Amino acid sequence: MNIDPRLNIIKERLRDVRRVVAISGGKGGIGKSSVASIGALILSKSGYRVGLLDLDFWGPSLDTILGIENIFPREEKGIIPPEIFAIKFISIIYYAGERPLPLRGADISNAIVELLAITQWGSLDFLIIDMPPGMGDATLDIIRLVKKVEFLIVTTQSKVVLETVEKMLRMLKDLKVPILGIIENMKITNSPFVKDWAKKFDVSFLGEINFDKNLETSIGNVDKLLETNFAHSLKKIMRF
Amino acid sequence: MHEWALAQAVVYTAIEYQRKEKLREIVELEIKIGELQQIDREIFEFALKEIVQLKKMTGMRVRVEKEEAILKCRVCGYQWSFADSMKRLSGEQAEFIHFLPEVIHIHSRCPQCKSPDFEIVKGRGVKITAIKGIK
Structure with a gap:
């Protein structure tokens, strides 16, 4: 017999979390982390209890976007996420710092299981998970281990991105995983292409965010981030 | 903690096993704790005792064994024990590995070819190796 006991405690750890939303998409660099981090900020500013989990182990970036430094989880019957901007935040950066972390699939799975098994999130309205690109270990593990997860898909209008997003949507639909909808990011034309394209998959098109050239200079500064056109558009999409 | x-x-796993296997009682549980996670055995066994009492499973005998952590390089095939790597780790590095054993890939290298691409063959963390119960 060889049973991994951690798998049986994950449900208990997320018992008081009302909704778990995985921010995903087929490719890197399409704004998943921006949607996850600024979305979490918007929810938190609106009075919701929010947790934010960075599962992009090869390229964790939520700490950089939100300008988070010098915080560390507290140990008490597991790990208690430190709170910043009223958001409970967990990332591999606490243990890996800025150093590269060369992990293969089995190690990624093990690290995800460990974080889910030992993190004491407490009561939350939303746990936002920033997913790595694609349909690899992290995506499969979240689907396997977090039964209440809902996926929010970020895309751009690029055909290269849409091709991968289509595969992702097909997989999620096949596995009957709830999909909140699609957000079109970095929009540079008025084309309704993505909105029309989404209809093919019977998935809600939640809205669009124009390419915001000021977003980059606001990275690391929460007040500036919340004043960007990106944040205003996202707020509208989230109906706040 | x-x-x-x-x-x-x-x-919780023992309770789930009892439910699935329709057991009246679980009488014995065997656990291996992998060396890599550097679990404090005294604290772990104390916590086990407390939770077992809380869940009213006091008829369950728990046996805890330590498992040596073995690492194997995927590049050159060299195999070594974590105990050897441990000697070269700082207190902080060892603590990070305690929380998340996979970060060993940052702090250790294959002693022979210096690659970070190695496998944790055994002894990573906690696993249940046997459960005995009564129907």
């Missing part, structure tokens, strides 16, 4: 979270996972 990260050990408490893992001890709780063990007891």
